[in-house]
Amino acid sequence: MEPAAPATAPPPAPRRTRRRVQAAIGAGLAVLVALGAGVLTGLAPQVRLDDAVSRSLYAGDDRTALVGGLLEVLTTPGTTWFRVLVFLPALVWLVRRRLWRTLLWVVVAIGAVGPLTTALKEFVGRARPAFENGGLTYESLSYPSGHSSGIATLVTVGLVLAWPRLTARARPVAVVAGVALAVLVGLTRMWLGVHFLSDVLGGLALGTVWSLAVALVARGLPGGPAAVPPREVPR
DSSP states (O other): OOOOOOOOOOOOOOHHHHHHHHHHHHHHHHHHHHHHHHHHHTOHHHHHHHHHHHHHHOOOTTOOHHHHHHHHHHHGGGSHHHHHHHHHHHHHHHHHTTOHHHHHHHHHHHHHHHHHHHHHHHHHOOOOOTTOOSSOOOOSOOSSOHHHHHHHHHHHHHHHHHGGGSOTTHHHHHHHHHHHHHHHHHHHHHHTTSOOHHHHHHHHHHHHHHHHHHHHHTTOSTTSTTSOOOOOOOO
């Protein structure tokens, strides 16, 4: 009987994957910082663009109850409770499979983006759009958008988590669907008149950067030891 081979540590994520993720994190940070600096300094071109785009997209104070209700439904995927509800089956599956390292980074990513967004809001201190009179009242600040960072986190973590289990044909479909959902939620924040364009873009950048950074540090990228194992192909 041959002796069992010694256990070896799982290999890290492919180097090319890590480099692409690092590049994406760098680009997202650049967007987040540049927009935040523009808000803090009152950069005139950015302020004018924010005002023009947000006013053109705002659904108006006189929108019908049906339109208002529809917008509230469409913006819901950016909330914390929706994010937790969506990932709950995945978290249960990870516990049942005893994938503790995967469980840890997913919980950190989806749970900590809210407090992180709030901290950045307090640091920047931007007020909400002045035309927010359509039945919504928010006491919180504006930059970056919490709904936008939330939906970006949901989409990014979902894609990273599911990537090893998706077929080559399903992956681009999943990416397009995720991006479309994130854009839709971002648009609802301006349709509702509660955010400027910079807030939405900054929130999307924050959620994406945060999720990728947590996955990278925790080695949860596809192929890493904290990633979901690939789907077994029947022989």
